[in-house]
Amino acid sequence: MSKVIIAGIGQTPVNEQWDVSLRELGLQAIEAAMQDAGGLRPTALYVGNMLAGTLSRQAHLGALLADFAGLIGIEAATIEAAGASAAMALRVGMLAVASGQVDAALVLGVEKLSDQVPAQVESALAMGSDTDYEAEQGLTLTAQAAMIAQRYMHEYKVPEYGLAGFPLTAHANGAHNPNAMFRKAVKPETYAKAGMVSAPLNMFDVAPNADGAAALLLTRADLLPSGFPHPLVEIAGSSAVTDTLALHDRPDPLTFNAARLSVERACAQAGILPKDVDLFELFDAFSIYSALSLEAAGFSPKGEGWKWAQDGAISLTGELPISTLGGLKARGFPGGATGAYQAVEAVLQLRGQAGGAQVKNAKTALVQSLGGPASTAVTHVLRITG
Amino acid sequence: MDIPRHWRLKKQRYALVGEVCEHCDAKLFPPRDICPECGEEAKTLFQFSGKGEVYSYTAVYEAPEGYAEQAPYTLAMVKLDEGPLITAQLTDLGAQKPAIGMPVEMVTRLLRSATDERGMLIYGYKFRPAVAQVA
Numbered sequence: 001m002s003k004v005i006i007a008g009i010g011q012t013p014v015n016e017q018w019d020v021s022l023r024e025l026g027l028q029a030i031e032a033a034m035q036d037a038g039g040l041r042p043t044a045l046y047v048g049n050m051l052a053g054t055l056s057r058q059a060h061l062g063a064l065l066a067d068f069a070g071l072i073g074i075e076a077a078t079i080e081a082a083g084a085s086a087a088m089a090l091r092v093g094m095l096a097v098a099s100g101q102v103d104a105a106l107v108l109g110v111e112k113l114s115d116q117v118p119a120q121v122e123s124a125l126a127m128g129s130d131t132d133y134e135a136e137q138g139l140t141l142t143a144q145a146a147m148i149a150q151r152y153m154h155e156y157k158v159p160e161y162g163l164a165g166f167p168l169t170a171h172a173n174g175a176h177n178p179n180a181m182f183r184k185a186v187k188p189e190t191y192a193k194a195g196m197v198s199a200p201l202n203m204f205d206v207a208p209n210a211d212g213a214a215a216l217l218l219t220r221a222d223l224l225p226s227g228f229p230h231p232l233v234e235i236a237g238s239s240a241v242t243d244t245l246a247l248h249d250r251p252d253p254l255t256f257n258a259a260r261l262s263v264e265r266a267c268a269q270a271g272i273l274p275k276d277v278d279l280f281e282l283f284d285a286f287s288i289y290s291a292l293s294l295e296a297a298g299f300s301p302k303g304e305g306w307k308w309a310q311d312g313a314i315s316l317t318g319e320l321p322i323s324t325l326g327g328l329k330a331r332g333f334p335g336g337a338t339g340a341y342q343a344v345e346a347v348l349q350l351r352g353q354a355g356g357a358q359v360k361n362a363k364t365a366l367v368q369s370l371g372g373p374a375s376t377a378v379t380h381v382l383r384i385t386g
Numbered sequence: 387m388d389i390p391r392h393w394r395l396k397k398q399r400y401a402l403v404g405e406v407c408e409h410c411d412a413k414l415f416p417p418r419d420i421c422p423e424c425g426e427e428a429k430t431l432f433q434f435s436g437k438g439e440v441y442s443y444t445a446v447y448e449a450p451e452g453y454a455e456q457a458p459y460t461l462a463m464v465k466l467d468e469g470p471l472i473t474a475q476l477t478d479l480g481a482q483k484p485a486i487g488m489p490v491e492m493v494t495r496l497l498r499s500a501t502d503e504r505g506m507l508i509y510g511y512k513f514r515p516a517v518a519q520v521a
Contacts, residue, residue, distance in 0.1 A: 123450040133416050134473045138453045143461045146444035154486050198444040248463055248471040
């Protein structure tokens with residue numbers, strides 16, 4: 001089977017983009033990805049989006065965006081898996097191309113969160129939880145993450161500020177990313193003084209909601225245009241796994257089991273172990289998610305993932321760089337589009353195009369997106385290929 | 387509005403009615419018809435006692451739509467005496483601070499306010515400090 005190559009990438013800045021519509025955001029990322037791929041034209045479009053139906057009163061994004069991008073006639077549809085929507089769209093695009101049925105698949109993550117007031121956005125994001133038994137009790141995703149953190153810090157005796165290294169690293173890295181929402185390093189004392197959002201999470205432990213679109217154009221190695229200008233990045237492993245939708249239905253709410261299984265399966269496909277990767281773009285929607293994702297991927301025993309946040313082990317020059325272009329925390333959290341940003345950023349690292357955030361000699365990247373508290377986990381292994 | 391949807395959930399919301407698996411005796415809340423413990427069918431109704439303890443908790447200041455009047459409120463995960471963990475608000479705390487391990491019991495309270503003039507008021511379970519401890 002011919003390798004599936006990420007031939008083109010594109011992204012918009014992540015921010016509150018009052019003057020840009022959902023379709024215009026999508027178009028900007030699509031045009032950038034097609035141009036980056038040397039003019040390769042997609043024959044299918046898979047849109048990762050969670051909330052356009054609720055927040056923009058717009059469903060049927062496949063037809064909308066194919067039409068608006070001048071691609072009328074191609075196959076197109078939306079893929080939804082909450083925060084993992086675009087990562088799942090990437091997997092669907094990969095499967096389509098690998099199957100031979102689609103020659104070039106465009107994967108677009110797009111989300112517009114800023115058109116509605118925060119209370120409505122929180123309600124809409126909470127739809128990714130169990131509406132009848134979680135959201136209806138007044139749950140927000142932030143409050144849920146706070147409850148995970150509260151219990152985690154209690155059980156494992158994590159000191160106050162024990163998770164601070166995750167957002168501090170993300171902000172330091174985001175300073176190098178021109179598309180990041182926050183491009184400024186944060187001092188530990190600033191973190192310590194920050195207002196509580198939902199204790200024990202303060203405002204630096206919660207990724208900011210924002211608008212954004214990112215796109216990847218996939219094809220098979222044998223279909224690449226001649227004179228293709230970039231180092232080749234292949235999708236070497238891909239896995240999507242579900243867990244209970246409601247956090248409270250798990251035997252252990254402090255374990256991201258789907259995240260563990262999807263890392264194991266994606267790495268097995270790629271013929272590597274997690275420790276072989278040069279960087280890990282994990283889903284740091286909340287600081288506690290970073291700790292649990294590191295444990296799930298096998299980088300730490302249970303209850304010790306927070307220790308990675310100490311002593312620079314996750315910095316760009318550390319043992320395992322994470323959130324290398326700012327992560328969700330500093331780049332921003334554009335809802336269901338997030339997974340496309342994570343993959344685009346991993347490709348920039350592997351091509352050596354990550355600028356001041358470049359991880360030296362990055363050859364293999366692990367990229368993981370979560371829907372809710374890993375109710376869905378989608379993991380990809382991306383690597384440079386000959 | 388969602389009237390039928392809330393009506394369908396009245397046994398769960400007002401009385402904590404879940405299910406018991408006749409094959410492995412697992413107690414299930416919310417009801418889910420297929421037992422997650424043994425994979426067999428579980429459709430026998432089971433009334434929970436409403437007693438339990440706090441597994442974790444937090445405070446919500448930025449409330450979602452329909453919850454602003456109650457904010458700030460304490461959200462918790464409660465481990466029921468019969469086994470299941472559920473998500474619910476803590477109420478009637480007075481001067482007491484919530485804590486992991488705090489014994490609590492179910493009461494019925496307003497969950498969500500109407501979001502427009504024709505909207506519904508949704509009632510359901512919350513948990514308060516167990517009365518024995520309060521007295």
